[in-house]
Structures are given as C-alpha cells and as structure tokens.
Amino acid sequence: MKILVAIKRVVDPVVRVRPLVDGNGMDIAKARTVTNPFCEIAVEEAVRLKEQGVATEVVVVSIGPPSVQEQLRNALALGADRALHIQTDSSLEPLSIAKVLRVIVSQELPQLILLGKQSIDGDHNQTGQMLAALCGYPQGTFASHIDYKKDEVWVTRELDSGLETLALALPAVITTDLRLNQPRFPTMPNIMKARQKPLEIIALETISMDVQPRLQTLAVEAPKLRQQGVKVVDVAELVDKLRQEAKVL
C-alpha cells in the first residue's frame, strides 16, 4: 500500500508576523520557516503506518519554490521514501493546489492520501476536501485517529460536537488534526541517509493545469489591536470593575 503525503512550507508558528505597511502582503521575507505543523503530523502518521507494515511506500510532495526541498528532505529524514517537488514561484490557491495534487495522484495511485487539515499561513482548510472531490474519493477530515482495515480505513474525526468515526472506501483522502500523533524529530544518521533518497523535481508548467487565481487580493491589513487594559489588585476589585465599569455582570 502506497501513501502520498502533501506537505507545505510555512512561517514558523512561533514567529509573530505582521502585514507589510503597503498592504501588499506579509512581512515574512526573512522569517524562519518550518513544515506546516499539520503536515508534520501527516508525515508522522504515514511513517508509523509503514513501520507497522501497513504501508510499503511513503511518497511526499510539496508545491512551491526550490526552498520547499528543505521540508521534503526533512520528511525523507523522518522516514518517507521518495519526494516530489512541484516547482513554481507563484503561490497557488487551494483549488489549484488540489488540481496539481490530483495529477500526482493519478500518476502515483496511492491508496491513502494524507494532508494537514489546514495550513497555518492561509488558514484555508480546503485543499484535502477539494482533492477528494476532484478524485472522487471519500474524505476523512480533521482526523484524530486512523485505523487501517483491509479494504477500508476507519477515521475518527474531531467535530464541533464531539467525535465521529467514519469508514471510508479506499483510496481515501485524510486530513490530520493536532491530536492524531506527536511527530518525532529526525536523527542525525537519518538526516544523512535522507540525502541519498530520491527527490524528483517537476516543473509546474509540465503539469498542464488551470492554476490561475480566482480570487483577487485587494489588501492585507493588520486587524484592530486590542487595547491593553488595567491590572486589578484583587478579586473584589475585579468584580467591582466588571459590574460598575464594564457592566457585564
């Protein structure tokens, strides 16, 4: 069984990012980047399925500029077997990413496709669902547990109202939530070994696809900041302020 994992390079979540003053984007040119935390969880899950003997091959794919190879190498060091870099300098909308990934799916024919539930820069939470739609596959979004059965996969999903478990026919698309697993760190020998693993570079243009943006970004702005308030000395003053000043009690 082959697993395809789609990973994205994002600004480290601990970095405090701000919009550029001209409103044309984010001030992130020099910010530290990492693998999107949800994608790390997807890689970890795939590697565990391989260690359990369920998966035979784990292929990772990332769409972006050459710098994403750093994240692909990292995934190889964590245990993925092979990497695909779809090279483009444009930043694509989720629909376009899904269209490109669909082409990869049609070439690789994986049984399971793992994605993060959301990228922490765009916060879209769309790509996995779109890919599932385009492939005509079932989807298990926001997964906190995955149980691979013989001809189907059982996915426990985190919902606003609790949890639910779905049985999905294979092939299936699964998007990971934070509690699915705790990703490991790569070891030094594995980082060395990863350098020898295959990483194929494919120009986006060779995957003839309609990837023109559908939305026009007019501006990126800072949100209204909350004013820092006051410190109260004790609980009595707090209750008093909430009653008399804020009038919320």
Place this chain on the structure above:
Amino acid sequence: MTLLNNSTALVVIEQDATGFSPINLKVMGAIECLRKFTRLTVDLLVVGKDCTAVAETAARIPGIRQVLVADGSGGEHQLSEALSPWLADLAFAYDYLVMGSTTFGKNLLPRVAALMDIQPVTDVVAIESTNTFQRPIYAGNALMRVMTDQATTLLSIRASVFTAVRFGELVAPVIAIAPPPAQVLSRLLSQQQVQVYTERPELTAARVVVSGGRGLQSGDNFQLLYQLADKLEAAVGASRAAVDAGFAANDIQVGQTGKVVAPELYIAVGLSGAIQHIAGMRDSKVVVAINKDPDAPIFQVADYGLVADLFTAIPELIELL
C-alpha cells in the same frame, strides 16, 4: 455603494444534537449584511434524515423566500460524499452558496466548491460589497480583503463576528425536494457526542465564556471552572494544552484550530495567551485574565488582569458572584 439588482442565495442550515443549530441565526446575520448591497432572495436548505422539525424552525427565520427540505436516507449523517455532488447541482442556480465556518461547513463547502470549479471564500469576517470580503489569515495576525467574480460566490461565515437574527412571526413555505442519492464511499460507524449540557449555553453562542489552560493542572480542577460557569451562566472553553493534557474535551478548544468565540465577557484562567489561542477569542468584548505570571501574554489583550493563583482567586470569585 451601488445596490446591485437582484441576486439569489442558498444557505445550508446546520443541525446539531438539539436539531436547529443556533449558528444558523448568526450566519443569517451575515446574510443581512449582504442585503445592504443587493436585493437578495434567500432560500434555506435543510438536508438529512428526519429533519422536518429543523425545517419548520428554519421557516421562522425572517426575510426568506422558502425552506427547501431534502429528507431521506441518502442525506443521513450529512456525509459530504453524498451531499457534495447533489449540492453542487443545486447551487449552480444561485448567485451565493453560504454556510457557517464550522466543522460541518469546513468539511462540506470546499468539496462542493471543487466540484463546481470555484474557489470559495472561507471564514468571512466582513462583507464589504456584493463580491468583496475580509477573511483572517496567519491566526488572525492579518486580515485579507479579497474580491471574487466567479459564477457563484461560495462563502463560509465566521459566525462569531456577526449578530444573530431573531425568529419572526411569519412562517415561510417549506418545500420538499429530492434528497441526495445513496453512496458507498463512506459510512458512519459511531458518534461520540460529548455530553450536551442543556442547562449551559453552547460555547460559540454563550454571552460569557470561562476558559482554562494548563494552569488548571487536572481535569478534576476544571470542575472549578464549571462552578464559576454555573454562576455566570457561561460556557466553558479550554486552551489546546489543556485539551492535549486531557483536562477537557477537544470540542471546547478555543483558538486558531479550535472554535472561535466572541462573547461579551471572556475569562481566561491559567492560560498563557499564545497567539493561536488569541486567534479564537480576540473579538470578545471584555476580556479578563487570571494568571500567576505577571508577564503572561494574555495580559496584553485583557481589559482586566488579575495576577493571582487561580486556586485561590477562582473560589473567591465564585463566592463574590
């Protein structure tokens, strides 16, 4: 601001354990905002099995043309594999397809969008014209203003920032339509619904929210927060660290990857105020932080900060209320 001619919107009604979800009234609040820019004919869609009661409730929402109800086993459990192709077919006839940005909407809308070959605008927090919207990115560190001119505009609404509409006197017609056909790609095995506290408001609809973090130290200690919540008729929320540690259920996580709330009063107890947490509560009207560390970042967004040990402060607070 030119008022465009007529347009039509289809709003997907969300159901929860109690039936009609209160989220719908806030999504309709966003529809009211859209009405400022266009004369809007609104249809509501209720799909599922045994959902006529929900449809009858939805029919009391003011200003709508009709409620379409698709009742049948194909729509049972509202699995997106069944709903999406069927909904894509329906939605082509409308200018807008709208739902809440809940786990239900997040699961369904992108799948429908891809089938329609449309890039949706998700997590809408402001409607600025018929085709210009704002959505947060980078955990709310920035707002992006986007314009779309696609055949149908697909929107998911961040309900917490819109004002709920009230039920009206009139009842709109409820029209039965054919439900989605059965499918074999997915089936529900089980639901582990968390306890529904009927005596406590729902987290995203509550006037007051009390949230706890890792500082609570245990699930048992979370009872303290529930006692406080009872006094305030509040809902209880949690930080990710508290959920990960098993102190609280996943469905009460507030933040970038959990629920987004905007109550009149948000009381943050024993949580540090990571940016990912603030993303879920920054639009609250009044924020109170109780933390023993005077440098905790939560104080930067708090209207009232109390530097104290929560284990003494919370019992005192309960006493004084």
